[in-house]
Amino acid sequence: MSRELLWTRRNVLQAGAAGLLSSAWTGGFGANLFAQERGDRPPQDEAVTIVNPRGRVPVSFIIDDSTCLANLAHYGIPHFAAVYPEKYRQDWAKLPNTIPDSFVRKFGEWSREHGVKGKYSIVPYPACIGRIDQKLPDWSKKELNDSLKLVRDFMTVDWDIHPEMVTHTFAIDTKTGKPFADQTEDYLENTGFSVGKSADQLADYMSFALRILKNVGLPCEGVTTPGGFGNRSREALSKGTLMALRDVYKTEIPHYFRHLFTGNESVAPRVEYATGLDTDDPKCVVSIIGCTGDWFGGWDGLTPGTVDQFITEDLDEGRLPEVIERGEPAIMVCHWPGLYFNGDEIGFAIFQDVVRRLHRRYDDLIWMKLSEIARYWASKALTHITKKEETITLRSPFGCPDFTFEFNAPHARDITVKSEETSIVLKEIDQPLDLVSGQWVRDDEEVRVCLDLPRRKDVSVSWATS
Numbered sequence: 001m002s003r004e005l006l007w008t009r010r011n012v013l014q015a016g017a018a019g020l021l022s023s024a025w026t027g028g029f030g031a032n033l034f035a036q037e038r039g040d041r042p043p044q045d046e047a048v049t050i051v052n053p054r055g056r057v058p059v060s061f062i063i064d065d066s067t068c069l070a071n072l073a074h075y076g077i078p079h080f081a082a083v084y085p086e087k088y089r090q091d092w093a094k095l096p097n098t099i100p101d102s103f104v105r106k107f108g109e110w111s112r113e114h115g116v117k118g119k120y121s122i123v124p125y126p127a128c129i130g131r132i133d134q135k136l137p138d139w140s141k142k143e144l145n146d147s148l149k150l151v152r153d154f155m156t157v158d159w160d161i162h163p164e165m166v167t168h169t170f171a172i173d174t175k176t177g178k179p180f181a182d183q184t185e186d187y188l189e190n191t192g193f194s195v196g197k198s199a200d201q202l203a204d205y206m207s208f209a210l211r212i213l214k215n216v217g218l219p220c221e222g223v224t225t226p227g228g229f230g231n232r233s234r235e236a237l238s239k240g241t242l243m244a245l246r247d248v249y250k251t252e253i254p255h256y257f258r259h260l261f262t263g264n265e266s267v268a269p270r271v272e273y274a275t276g277l278d279t280d281d282p283k284c285v286v287s288i289i290g291c292t293g294d295w296f297g298g299w300d301g302l303t304p305g306t307v308d309q310f311i312t313e314d315l316d317e318g319r320l321p322e323v324i325e326r327g328e329p330a331i332m333v334c335h336w337p338g339l340y341f342n343g344d345e346i347g348f349a350i351f352q353d354v355v356r357r358l359h360r361r362y363d364d365l366i367w368m369k370l371s372e373i374a375r376y377w378a379s380k381a382l383t384h385i386t387k388k389e390e391t392i393t394l395r396s397p398f399g400c401p402d403f404t405f406e407f408n409a410p411h412a413r414d415i416t417v418k419s420e421e422t423s424i425v426l427k428e429i430d431q432p433l434d435l436v437s438g439q440w441v442r443d444d445e446e447v448r449v450c451l452d453l454p455r456r457k458d459v460s461v462s463w464a465t466s
């Protein structure tokens with residue numbers, strides 16, 4: 001990727017941000033699409049532009065419907081078919097009941113070799129068959145323990161773990177811990193269950209899911225909504241996520257995955273319900289937005305997609321170049337049964353080709369977990385920024401590695417970063433693509449700086465001119 005294109009992308013990013021302000025947050029179509037409020041925002045001097053981390057475009061991979069051992073398509077389809085018999089006619093009994101740990105390891109190893117990161121769901125009580133912190137009926141206790149250990153020790157290095165509510169099919173009564181007797185649309189997590197629920201009620205439900213993951217020692221900073229969960233209670237979903245994750249995991253920056261867009265809408269993360277920015281208890285919740293459909297193997301492992309939908313053979317077209325050229329995070333979405341594809345691994349093969357093509361086309365990407373993207377966007381929205389002559393002062397409520405920003409400073413030299421305890425002279429480098437924390441790079445009159453912002457401490461960046 002050429003240097004010119006890098007800078008151009010920055011401008012596109014700004015245009016995108018302006019578009020976001022005029023539509024999503026202030027009225028019209030966007031207001032219907034997002035009932036959530038963004039909450040407080042600190043002053044940010046217009047002379048400073050926050051760009052992508054290290055000037056690279058984030059990419060990430062969302063895996064839904066995974067859990068330990070159980071193939072959610074096999075166990076879930078009969079539940080969906082009980083409510084919507086016309087819609088779910090798949091011969092679920094033919095699908096294997098197990099997605100083996102050998103596939104988890106194979107997928108995880110390939111992903112690590114290629115630098116891939118993202119989110120991996122662990123449905124805590126898959127399709128009501130059993131709780132992963134107790135017993136799953138079709139596997140031994142040892143098999144379940146080994147499977148949990150694989151996720152805990154191996155997968156969590158590159159993958160955030162999310163619950164996908166409790167069962168991904170019929171809802172659980174959190175008072176009894178058992179599925180409700182009434183197994184109708186109103187009790188299906190994917191459709192009716194969340195409708196009309198308050199933030200407190202959804203927080204109670206999400207906390208039930210989170211505690212199961214906590215019981216088996218899995219880390220967690222976010223949740224994924226199964227199917228249409230929360231889509232008709234978006235405000236309650238966002239606030240409930242904030243409450244539940246702070247309550248169960250003491251998560252600093254909770255996030256959730258609910259929306260994906262494949263058109264012209266912005267797919268930049270949204271920082272919602274920000275409050276207490278100047279206190280010792282700042283809060284917000286981040287909505288992470290996917291940019292593709294599942295064009296890998298489908299949620300049921302029966303509907304293959306194509307590599308070209310993501311990025312064409314000539315590397316010029318497809319959804320990913322479209323989003324990457326905008327400078328917005330390109331977050332792909334898939335389902336675990338579709339990657340495995342009943343042992344044929346068709347979705348996985350498509351994913352491998354997508355990654356190879358992406359890496360052939362771009363050298364300015366950065367793979368990130370969703371929690372890392374959430375932290376970056378929270379800091380981007382909520383860092384207090386002032387500029388006075390040759391000094392910029394920043395204060396982030398959360399702290400953020402690789403925080404990257406630009407400003408106009410012809411003839412700048414000797415850029416120094418000072419906080420209460422330290423004073424460091426940043427290193428000037430030549431190539432924008434080499435930029436890491438503690439360095440800066442010049443492009444004509446523009447300066448791009450990358451540094452790790454500490455949590456709730458003033459940091460001043462100043463320079464000499466010659």
Ligand SMILES: [Zn+2]
Pocket residue numbers: 064065164168225226227
């Ligand atoms: Zn799902």
